[in-house]
Amino acid sequence: MKLFEYQGKEVFARAGIPVPESRLVTCAEREHDRIAAEAAEAAHELGGRERQTVVVKAQLDMGGRGKAGLIRMAADQGEAAAVSREILAKGYRIPALLVERAVNIERELYLSLSVDPQRACFVFLASAEGGVDIESLARERPDAIRRVSIDPFRGLQAFQGRALAYDLGLRDSAIGSFTALVNALYAVFRNSDAELAEINPLFLTADGELIAGDSKLIIDDNSLYRQSGFELTREQFDSDIAYAAALDGIPYVQFDGEISLMCAGAGLATTVFDLVNFGGGSVANYLEFGGPNYHKAQRAMELCLRNRSAVILIVTFGTIARADVMAQGIVDAIAALKPDRPVVTCIRGTNEERAHETLRSAGLEPLLDTEEAVRRAIDLAAQNRGRTS
Amino acid sequence: MKLFEYQGKEVFARAGIPVPESRLVTCAEREHDRIAAEAAEAAHELGGRERQTVVVKAQLDMGGRGKAGLIRMAADQGEAAAVSREILAKGYRIPALLVERAVNIERELYLSLSVDPQRACFVFLASAEGGVDIESLARERPDAIRRVSIDPFRGLQAFQGRALAYDLGLRDSAIGSFTALVNALYAVFRNSDAELAEINPLFLTADGELIAGDSKLIIDDNSLYRQSGFELTREQFDSDIAYAAALDGIPYVQFDGEISLMCAGAGLATTVFDLVNFGGGSVANYLEFGGPNYHKAQRAMELCLRNRSAVILIVTFGTIARADVMAQGIVDAIAALKPDRPVVTCIRGTNEERAHETLRSAGLEPLLDTEEAVRRAIDLAAQNRGRTS
């Protein structure tokens, strides 16, 4: 689960990582004028007597917010209202605006903690060149990034934080601030079962203070059962369908093509996705029907029917996810939902003979070859095109 | 630092380890009648309407309390007062009585956690035969003791607690109680920087409950700086002198012989202790004067003078503990304290020439040979015997 900037900063702040003082203005279902007024009020509160500059930051899961004009400075209340309106006018789905007091920045650093799957450890990456795209930096000037491996059992050692501080060229009080921050980020990462805990940029002020300029905190979905405080919300998803699918534990991604995929297993689903594209078709949605969800045929088909696809393509090749159970589910779903678009089935695996009988008796043709099924779906989509557009 | 039973049980209870319900009756500087009355009152409270039996347990650092008559059952208030008086009458230094509600015992187990210095891990020892002297059991029937090693980085694993439970022959709800208790004991050991955390006996009741019948909790002295709640108190020491020495960080053990040792380093002090005994002498006290205490000549000598020794024997062979500093300290201490008994010095090590001048100028003979110094002390003790007895 990927947290929004403001959520990650809340977690950071609780762990003792300094963040800018801020106010959150929620946007969902609200008028732009109302939002802009609240942003102005927040700017007033934060600016105080010295009328400090604030930053208005759109909260959404997207890289390059700065370049897209979704992060804007504002010198006073009026400007805060104006830039808020401009941000909202861009037409993105923005659940909230974060209004922060601007920081007097001397340098921007980079710091993150993630997992090294090969060496089986945790890895701090740090750079004296923060605020840039770290992946580009890694490609272009790998020497600009310091890497420190953390033994998952011994944990972070004091010398490792110091080593990073000196290698980043920090001095005096900034060294103590930095090692404390490294400790806090490690605690956040471990205690919240994170996949990634990133601060980019990490601001260094003239008086040696460090302040998190942004947050990127991804919680491991497999660990959510032992975490609290991380709830799925509508804001984390691009569409109502994707949110509904997530609540049911069904992996779902929305695209804008014609073929709804209901495929068993990430690997096979991804392969079918490729085959559709190779064949000149286009995908309406990716949906995993299989694994723990192989009983959920009706729910999966409902989700597919909620988007404007021209055809539903079902491809499975299951072992535990029994073909006969899945076929019966499909037949029942069709009876219940009466889909307004054709359904192509290519269901193989455990008990597939019985599955094929079930499909045939419901008037469905049980295909056996994945590529043939993909071709059939593409053809049907083309025929059906007029109807859906 | 070795905690008393009641202190260890307080730590256990905070960690969720079940202990018998109890009341503590302090004894220091109080009349026996008063103590007995409080013990009776405690028995009344604990016994409740069902007038349950209680156990009165003398709190002191001594093995074999049961055999020595320092742990007694009492069926009612009157008996509680009576056994308390009998315990107090035995003449031990008893800081407190612990009055506990008696437990309905089905079996007695043994469980401890300590350090394996060779394999560098923590070690649970467990036995289905608790309530006995574990060291005798280890000698006589080592198979009766189960041993489980805990990696100091990975920590206790769930399967290890289960393995002990099954190997002890526990069943049903006792298995869950036991694994929870193992977890709690591990937390106590790690969180309090213990050298040893022992429960012997560990009571198993008829309904599968486990209750700590005793506690032996030794906190690592080197870790006290990062612990709180463990304070040195007078009750932990046999004598005022030993307590005073401990407050000054000076290792001190009281004996009942004639020669006060002031020796540098545990190894050399122990060796001089042997040499005194080999030579037919007897030791009045062991005191380490050296290491971090080599500046504390006067304080060390004061402690020696508080006991009734016939002679003070000073033996050092220091590197960092400079001989000249120690010699000057001795000379100053003698000038200040004017000891009423002879002082033998055998001070060697860094700057020993200057040390010897200092001693000579104060009228002390600087001996160079440890065995000779020991002989001299034994002789002087014999000469001085009449005076001190």
Place this chain on the structure above:
Amino acid sequence: MSIFANQETRIVVQGMTGKEGGFWTRHMLDMGARVVAGVTPGKEGQTVHDVPIFHSVRRATAAHPADAAVLFVPPRFTRDAVYEALDAGIRKIVTLADGIPLQDQVQIRRTALEMQARVVGGNTSGVISPGKSMLGMFPYWIERVYKPGSIGVMTRSGSLTNEVTSMVVRAGYGVSTLIGVGGDQVPLSRFAEFLPEYQNDPHTEAVLIIGELGGTMEEEVAAAIRDGLFRKPLVAFIGGRTAPAGTRMGHAGAIVTGGTGSVRDKVDALEAAGARVADRPSAVGTLLQRAFQEAETQ
């Protein structure tokens, strides 16, 4: 011979008394696997399919020495169960659970590396040496997809493995040992770690890798070929060529992370090392045939 598991491999099944454990143990036995004991705390003395159950792995192996363990254990208990098997001296472990916490996986893998043990999984169907042994969950209709043969297979996927392996069989080949390293972000064992064993296995003539976008396991395979650690023909299929960058479609592992993890980079690395890469499952058989033809003519 086979790698990882053969007819001689003595197997303990952890979680055997559970529904899945019991079901697949039956199937494993039918497939020739030598299952010597089961483990479920609290159930010692019971039997499942005539296999005796013990409270703990140590108690099981004390009575029935074993080389390998397969875990039908929920994800949240997987770390403990793997440690228990390692503690009992077992050095080949297959854990099938889907949903093992990420940081647990880091710890399990680190421990396995330190102990020089092979832990395979999670989120996998397991390991099979068709006709010899099986640790995990492979289909009944095995002859169509898991026919015994000379192709070593390693895979990150489940259903896709059935799809691709059926193409191997359709092309006239079979499988020596299939290892499902699993679809997680931190596979407990990685493709390249098994290549030396496949290289040394006289019954493996070529290896097929079923990869996926995300991670660097396919690049490590390319490096092993370049370094001469693996010298037999190698064919790969990697799904996700048309997946949009940055979109998480399925497994946690399937995230395109910058310049690494993309299918393009993987294909380039493998082809540069001399491997053949199929763009669709049906192409796998053809590429295997070509690889063997070329190997013969050399």
Place this chain on the structure above:
Amino acid sequence: MSIFANQETRIVVQGMTGKEGGFWTRHMLDMGARVVAGVTPGKEGQTVHDVPIFHSVRRATAAHPADAAVLFVPPRFTRDAVYEALDAGIRKIVTLADGIPLQDQVQIRRTALEMQARVVGGNTSGVISPGKSMLGMFPYWIERVYKPGSIGVMTRSGSLTNEVTSMVVRAGYGVSTLIGVGGDQVPLSRFAEFLPEYQNDPHTEAVLIIGELGGTMEEEVAAAIRDGLFRKPLVAFIGGRTAPAGTRMGHAGAIVTGGTGSVRDKVDALEAAGARVADRPSAVGTLLQRAFQEAETQ
């Protein structure tokens, strides 16, 4: 030759800018030790006795490769400092601090064992190969107690070592390498672990062990002799024969624990293995002479 440290050993001093660190570095240099760098966080760029100081061990060894480190670091920072030296690839470490937390010691020793590193200490004067190198704090008046020679010495004590070693010199011998394993309950390295190195050192003709009550290190030496891992003459002195059982007199390690740890058991074990055990320091010289005489007549 010598074991652990000789003229070639390149040494980093952690905590060199402290009072003790600076003082003993001067003395180490005077004794021939090849001190290549010092480490104190925040003091990079300074020098002490012309030795350059660095922020970290890695920065020090990047500029000045080193084989060994000696730590003048307070007990509560010892674990971190040892890990730092290990992380920089150093595999011989001497830590002098008295008062390292017990559970820290368990962790340090476990890490050292896993990394196949030798960490010596704490609560020790350190290691000296007289005339060649020194890591630690040994006296100025060295000729009377630490004359170069052929006796390897291992000790758990400080002052007592001066006392006993002076007897070695008085008897006409000298020291090849002295290793103070230290007086703590968990010595980071143990007596028996160095015996194979002393066995292989051509400049060591016999070994002297200065033991004490508590623990099992002396019994492990006896076992190493019995197992043939050490075959040169071995003499031991063990103090505490008359210490009352259960009384803690000095070091945490000096607790008599049941049937093990008593001086009686140690003496019996050593003598049964063929070692000679002195009951007082002055007897050490005589026993060494006898051991050599017997070795010659054999």
